[in-house]
Amino acid sequence: MQRQRARSRDLRIGLLQAGYNVVASIPGDIYLVERLTQLQPDLIIIDAESDARDVLEDLVMVSRDAPRPIVLFTEEGTPSQLEAAMSAGVSAYVVAGLQVERVKPVLEVAVARFNADQKLRTELSETKNKLAERKIIDRAKGILMEKHHLSENDAYQKLRKQAMEKNLKLVDLAQRILDVADLLG
Numbered sequence: 001m002q003r004q005r006a007r008s009r010d011l012r013i014g015l016l017q018a019g020y021n022v023v024a025s026i027p028g029d030i031y032l033v034e035r036l037t038q039l040q041p042d043l044i045i046i047d048a049e050s051d052a053r054d055v056l057e058d059l060v061m062v063s064r065d066a067p068r069p070i071v072l073f074t075e076e077g078t079p080s081q082l083e084a085a086m087s088a089g090v091s092a093y094v095v096a097g098l099q100v101e102r103v104k105p106v107l108e109v110a111v112a113r114f115n116a117d118q119k120l121r122t123e124l125s126e127t128k129n130k131l132a133e134r135k136i137i138d139r140a141k142g143i144l145m146e147k148h149h150l151s152e153n154d155a156y157q158k159l160r161k162q163a164m165e166k167n168l169k170l171v172d173l174a175q176r177i178l179d180v181a182d183l184l185g
Helices: 002-017 032-039 053-065 079-087 100-148 152-165 170-184
Strands: 044-048 070-074 092-095
Touching: 002 044, 002 100, 032 053, 044 053, 053 079, 070 100, 079 092, 092 100, 100 152, 100 170, 152 170
Parallel strands: 044 070, 070 092
Antiparallel strands: none
16 A cells, blocks of 8 residues: 555646646546546546556546547556456556656557557447448449449449539438338338
């Protein structure tokens, strides 16, 4: 307990020296999710004993709706604890040896890692959306090709021309074609 108090003190000193504003210091109790939701901090720092599983489960809920960098400082770290922390969205997992002068670099790396991860997630989501749109357009082309005996290129050009004339996105027009085709059977 005394070790954790010393670590908490060093952490607070390191944060203040690094120019961070400590918005709140809250316990990992049943109200953690509610408090974090109200505070909406830019960065979550956890100073935990060896078993922080309950806190990690709460962080999964908080991070799902409003992702943000999370840094976990602890005295012990097993591979299963590390895996659970990463699954919960922890950006940096620091085991033992907290020195005041290390706080700022650790937080900077955690924020950079979080930002890189968010960028990858955004790119993945955009790619998935584009693939889904491509499938819709391809299915609409297939309908036009079959119904009007068009080549793939001609079906695409027809879709494109209609989309421009109706001031619609190509995917929106394609979806309308699919909807009509489903309706008419």
